[in-house]
Amino acid sequence: MKEADGRCVVLLDEIDSIGSRRSNDDQACAREMNSTLNTLLRYVESFNGILVAATNREDALDPALWRRFGMQIPVLLPSDNERYAIICRYAAPFSLTDEDAELLTDLTYGASPALLRGLMEGLKRAIVLSPRLRRDISRPDLVFATVLSAVRPPPEFEAPPLWEKGADLSRLSSMAWPLVRGGQE
Structure with missing residues (x-):
């Protein structure tokens, strides 16, 4: 050294x-x-x-x-604006309406950036692969439930409300669903 x-x-x-x-x-x-x-x-x-x-x-x-170490810089969980930006970033190339992005921002309170990325990438995989696997993706709450069961926070972290067992996913039914690729509406 x-x-x-x-x-x-x-x-x-x-x-x-x-x-x-x-x-x-x-x-x-x-x-x-x-x-x-x-x-x-x-x-x-x-x-x-x-x-x-x-x-x-x-x-x-x-x-x-x-x-x-003369300086300690805490990296906190993302704020609402930061979660919104992370969700929109990792939804690409699919489009989210402003209302849907705000809904997901509200529902993902307490989620880390890595967890948000995993959630959005899991949704994209489900949207693309489920029809090929003959899985029903007509209801966003069921698709989210499947993705949430596979994309979990590490065991040493407290699960954000959306990831808690029995979380209410009914608000997701208001989303424009299924997500579509940007510019293909």
Whole structure:
């Protein structure tokens, strides 16, 4: 790493996997993890480039590692406007009316960008493949139910309301359905 100092950006993704809180446990595994963390701390202190770390588990990070980073930037779940833009982006090449995009924005409160992308890509797959597989796509609530069962948030995250068991999908019946490719209305 010395030869790259000052000339590179290093991203440590999922830093919590090696930067977890130290343990007072005297077992070999805990001692090894503590040793790894101590080595990481020394590298972080001596590195002269730009060091970026990412985690979904800031509560699991060792406080000494947390202090080594002068700036913490939280990446929150998308706002209504951001969800709207993500939904429209990943609906392409299919078109959504403004009302349908707003409905999906409301229904997807609490969803991450990755979950929104998975939802929209799942819908597109269902629209394209279901007729070939002789599956009924005449009702949006049934298509969404199928996609929602396959596209789930990771188990460590709380499921957004739309993904909760028994979520009310009846509002989807007001959508222009099935979605059509842009400009083919």
